[in-house]
Amino acid sequence: MKRTDRRSDCAINFSLEMFGDPWSLLIVRDIVYFGKKTYGEFLASEERIGTSVLASRLAALEQKGILSKHPSQTDKRKDEYRLTEKGLDLVPVLLDLAEWGAAHDPETGASPDWIAAVRTNREAVTKRTRTVVREGGSVVGNYETVVQ
Amino acid sequence: MKRTDRRSDCAINFSLEMFGDPWSLLIVRDIVYFGKKTYGEFLASEERIGTSVLASRLAALEQKGILSKHPSQTDKRKDEYRLTEKGLDLVPVLLDLAEWGAAHDPETGASPDWIAAVRTNREAVTKRTRTVVREGGSVVGNYETVVQ
């Protein structure tokens, strides 16, 4: 009586079913790179996610244990979304996507030394990124720390 | 007069626009892990991609330079799809997705020693996987070679 609804037991397929849509990883990126936390901050991102899509993605990521939601202490209208440990495990995926994108987009906006740091020092960059993000920081706000 | 249609210049966004749908990376996985090459082989994969979706994904991946298409030498009905070098650059992404999926799916079908090899020996596994796939082989058909 197993086999609920998943397409297969493949680990890659499992990952794709969890966050393999075109928006979920952009939300994770907003947290990891830019330190965004609230609905309004995600909504304002450059890629212009629609409000209804954002709402459904946030709910789905929370339900899947990738994000957790907490009422803001300072403003009761706001909620803060944070990555769980499971969500932090996506940092390596983000780094690979950044590396691939930077390598193959002739007009990429990625900074060459960030990409170089990821390429030459992957383990350490991953670990420091996790640590920084776990404590509420972001890559952009802690560049020196993360890159080394 | 730049800025065609892309949502942003972010490298992560670029990657997601190229293969960030729920099917493209499964096709790449079919090639890398299982050595699939033809339309019919992709169509038969466990996740049951629809024929119209498969056709559009293959065309899109070819147009984006991730796959190349070649008439089969032995059977003129068949076409063979292969990864370009740009497509081979997706191997690290696949390895990360496998690692994340295996780590977070309690019922994963991924073999523990493949995952262990990826985790402890990422660089070498990546490089050997690329080499094997570039020559038309696959992970499943060359397990000992790839894992070491």
Place this chain on the structure above:
DNA sequence: ATATTTACTTTCATAATGAAAGTATGTTAG
């Protein structure tokens, strides 16, 4: 008290997916 913020929900037109059947060309079996 009133205006504004914030996090949504609702509505609705358009696009993508999924299931099923159909087609054109090449191959195989008798």
Place this chain on the structure above:
DNA sequence: CTAACATACTTTCATTATGAAAGTAAATAT
């Protein structure tokens, strides 16, 4: 040589997801 079959699609159409815009309710700022 011909009929059945294989292969790579395309077409159709119902269902679902996306995207744009407007609306709502609670909390905060003025």
